[in-house]
Amino acid sequence: MSTTSASPLKTSVKTTCPYCGVGCGIIATPDGDGGATVTGDAEHPANFGRVCVKGAALGETLGLSRRLLHPAVRGVRASWDRAIGEAARGLEETIRRHGPESVAFYLSGQLLTEDYYVANKLMKGFIGSANVDTNSRLCMASSVAGHKRAFGSDTVPNAYADLDLADLIVLTGSNAAWCHPVLHQRMQDARQRGARIVTIDPRRTATADDSDLHLPIAPGMDSVLFAALLVEISKSAVLAHDYMAAHTSGFEAALQRAREIAPDTETAARRCDIPLPDFRTFIDWWIATPRTITCYSQGVNQSAQGTDKVNAILNCHLATGRIGKTGSGPFSLTGQPNAMGGREVGGLANQLAAHMGFTDAEVDRVGRFWNAPRMAQREGLKAVDMFDAVGSGRIKALWIMCTNPAVSLPDADRVRRALAKLDLLIVSDANAAIDGILENAHVIMPAAAWSEKDGTVTNSERRITRQRPFRAPPGEAKPDWWMTCEVARRMGFGAAFDYAGPHEIFAEHAALSAFENNGTRDFDIGAQAGLDKQAYDAMAPFQWPMPAGAAAGAERLFADGNFFTPDRKARFIAIDAPGLKAAPSRERPLLLNTGRIRDQWHTMARTGLSQRLALHIAEPFVEIHPDDAGRYGVTDGGYASLRSDYGSVILKVVVTEGQKRGMAFAPIHWNDMTSGRARVGALAQGFYDPVSGQPEMKATPVAIEPAPVNSYAFFVTREPLDLPAWLVHAQLPVEGGTATLIANPRDPAGVHAYLSNFLPANGELLALEDTQSGTFRSIVMDGTSIAAVLFCAPQRETAFFEFMRARFARAVTDNAERLALLTGRDFDASADTSPVVCSCHGVRSSVIAGTIAAGASTVDAVGEACKAGTNCGSCKPEIRKLIETDHARQPALASADAA
Structure with a gap:
């Protein structure tokens, strides 16, 4: 069983960004010294060369300071042979003593499809339990459930091209300007040609600032808004009677429920806490605009009524026949780079691979394809219930791959307490800085990271793209699929997990998607079932479905009105009455x-x-x-x-x-x-x-x-500090080390002495104390290098912090310079410390404001003058807001001058 090539690559490599579900194609060019430059791939249809600021900075995130490099068993470094053996024996012993339901896997949307596939195959086909879930449960499970209820399948019907062609783009529960920046720029291009944008969000976000209408909806009331829209659609000429009769069912029941929830627009607007004129404007625009696309994300999904919110949106598109058509449809924007790929291989506890479920026929079909000896027969535990079962002792062994539930799950402290109770905790991850998990792990396996991984991901528009490695895994790190297959082999299942590489896993995944399909399931990439390594390595991005014999994938689905329910008709859903599970109270207002x-x-x-x-x-x-x-x-x-x-x-x-x-x-x-x-x-x-x-x-x-804060401090050190939790603090990287900002809630007396204990013991200590003002400075020198800086004062000294952060990595050549650093003579107290708006070029808000005041009245003009917004463009919404703020100020200033 081989893994990816260990030889460092010298040429540019086309791969995929590892952040959000946009799935941008990027080009990584190794620098030969462990780093790389990253640019957008102009040929990739998801982004056409654009990247956001996070993608543009990927080359700066390849350091090894926080990497897991070696396997460990019970806190002691171990060989791979021992780590794999301990994991396999522990799983086997747990199954023997407590049954397969006592074992669980918790996966991640950061995994590649091939990693996901083998983990699901091992658990659901060979261990015999469906207790395998993913952190994608936290971001898009409600979209999956809503799609399946309405369409009979987890199908996203649209493509990004529809954003270019829509005349109305509705963003609900989505701060796309910050969370999907490349798509947001595409939406702004559509706005420039005349499309309108509506943002539905309790907060006035950067996305709302870039919209034609903002609806500051009350929390939990999204389904009231869309119920009101459905009621108004039913009274209008856009109600698609013929379409509904031929292609849908359940409309009358859904409409009746909508009328109960939103009997009239006045009541609905009041419940939503939206001004009535704006509420009516939204409904009028939606009804009057055939090319309407409704994009929804975490603000809809992350809800105790998320599935109903999704179906309320889908009901409106079905009632107007605005689905499967150019420039219109409901569009789920996923949060993680491979949340969609995980769905395709059954990464959720209520799914089987290839978008199949737990009907008798589907369980039999997957079992026969895998030749599985112990096929899971029913759904497993979803994420929250899974960790409840860990806490209660029903789950004894857990394998966590590439995620940290002790931080991301709700009621996270309870998750931490639960993990400490496990008989066996296996953790495979690239990151050594995952608090709340590693201290409880019995087996730790170092995983290959994004730049070293070889496989595929699927983005929000169903586009499958290769993720290619451009450097060797450091230390003893291995791909996640390899670890899973090695554990499976030790458990006696080697024949089913004997893959020469990820290309063989992908080919099997593609073959399963086509197995006994014949157009009955939405997910079908049978055209890729016979590919070899050469074809896999050369694979161009494509959208599914792409069945055997197809030369290309489908851009949109449901254009023919045929869905994946038994009668091929879409279902309207009568949603439940909305409301919050826990309302504000006097104690929690x-x-x-x-x-x-x-x-x-x-x-x-x-x-x-x-x-x-x-x-x-x-x-x-x-x-x-x-x-x-x-x-x-x-x-x-x-x-x-x-x-x-x-x-x-x-x-x-x-x-x-x-x-x-x-x-x-x-x-x-x-x-x-x-x-x-x-x-x-x-x-x-x-x-x-x-x-x-x-x-x-x-x-x-x-x-x-x-919260009381009695003094402030900052450290700049070569290594991150392990500070006590009572010190309110935040750490951030600087050149040559780490900076730590501190807000001290306790008595300031003695805090400097206490913090001094965290300075390096070796080196020359330079100290300056002003006990009367409460200001203390300490610098530890290591020859001509600064080893650490500590500054304490009654007030936060932002300018001095900025100076020391920039100065830290430079040599100090003489005693006069040392004294100047200690006394602060070298730094300019009037230096600009306004917030950075453009991270790519480090342009601060005061510079942009000055540029605007000097006459730059557009984003492009600002960029020409000071470079802000000219690289990735993620800061353009904030630049536009500064321009609008300045324009709003001018009449007031003119009036004041006249007075």
Whole structure:
């Protein structure tokens, strides 16, 4: 059994970005020294050469400082032979003593399709349990369930090309400007030619700023809005009577339920907390625009009623026949690079491979194809229930691949406690900085990372693309598919897992998709079933389905009105009455919404290594409306304690009118390896959708109050520091090391002495103390190099921090320069410390504001003057907002001058 080539590649390699579900094609050019430059692939149909700031910075994330490099068993470095043997024996012993249902796998949308395929094959076909689920359960399971209820299959009907052709683009629960930036730029191109964009989101996001209409909907009320739309469609001339009669069923029941939920637009607008004129404008635009595409993402999916929200959207498109047609349709934008690929191979506990389920016929079919000795007969445990079963002891052995549920799952502290109870925890990951998991792992297996992995991924438009390696795995790291197959071989299943490489896994996956299909299942890539390694290596991006004999994949589905239900008709769904599982109370008055920021990804295992990605937003934060800030006594730039029934965090406060009253927003990215007291997953409630199993991450009741901060400090050190959690802090990369920002909640007396214990013991210590002002500076020198810097003061010294961050990696050549550093004489206290807007070029907001004031009135003009927005374009929404803000100020200034 071979793995990928271990020889470093010297030429440019076409591969796929490992971040969001857009699936951008990129070109990686190794620099011969372990790094690479990354550019967009102009020939890839997902992005045509565009990349966002995260993709543009990929070459900066290839360092090995946080990599797992060697296998370990019970905390001791071990050979691969021993690690594989311990994993296989542990699984076999658990199955022998407690049965196959006592074993589970928890996978990730970061895995490649080939990794996913063999893990599912081992668990569902050979261990005999369906207890295999994925972190994609947290991002798109409600879309899967909604598709299956309506279409009979998990089918995304549209292509990105429809964004270019639509006349109305509706974004609901999607901050595409930050979470799918390349698609957002494509939408803005459509807007330039005349298309309208509507954003439905409680927050006024960068996406809303770039829209023609923003509907600040109340949390949980998405289905009320679309129920009202369905009612109004039923009264209009766009109701597609002939289409519905020929191709759908269930309309009357769905419409009756919609009328109960939204009896009239006034009631619906009031329930949604949307101004009635804007509510009516949206309905009028939607009804009047045949080419309407409705894009939805986590704001819809991550809900205890997510599946109903999806079906409320699908009902409107079915009622108008706006599906499978150019420029129109419902479009699920997935969050992870291979969430779709995982769905294709049965990565969810309620699926089998090739989009099959657990009917008797499908279980039999997959079992015969695999020649499986112990085929799972029923659905397994979905993510939240899986970890509940770990906590209760029903699951004794767990294999976690390429994800950290102790951070990302709701009620994350309970997940941590559950993991400590396992008889066997196997962890395969590339990252050594995964808190809450590695300390409990019995077997650790170092995995190949994005730049070393060989396989395929599928993006949001059903496009399968090769991910190709461009450097050798470091240390003893191996591909995930190899580890799974080796464990399977040790368990006695070697004949079924004897693959020469990922190309053979993909070919088998393709063959299964076509097995006894004959057009009865949506997922069919039978045209790829006979490919060899050469054809696999040369594979161009293609969309499925692509059955045997087809020269190309299908761009859209359902154009013929035929679906994948038994009678080939789509189903309208009568949704349940919407409502929150947990409402605000006097003790928990705010609803916490969680999400992503522009320049970071998941738990920052990769993006956290890039210096420029840390420039945009350096610290974990909570957004709150000014009225709520005043009500609860928190201030902009200060810190606040947030508490739910499950946990607590302390976050920096951002006061903004873009946040809806009664709500708060906090990003998901920071964990205990990069911060203190900032794991937002510890706050989130464990409620989930009863159909999809997807947890509610958008509406957790929380309390907020000011968090005392009695002094501030920062470190700049060569290695990350392991600081106590009571010190509110955030770590970010700098050239030559790590910077740590600290907000001290305790008595400032003695804090400098306490923090000094974290300075290196070796080296020359330079110290300057001003006890009267409470300001302390310490610099540890290692010859002419700075080994560490510690600064403490009653107030945060942003300018001095910026200076030391930029100065840290440069040599200090004489004593006068040392003294200047210690006293701060070399740094310019008036230096620009305004927020970085353009991470690619490091352009700060004050520079952009000055450019606008000097006459640059468009985004392009700003770019010509100061380069902002001229590389990846991810910052263009913020530049547009600065321009609009300046234009809004001018009449007021003119009036003031006249007065």
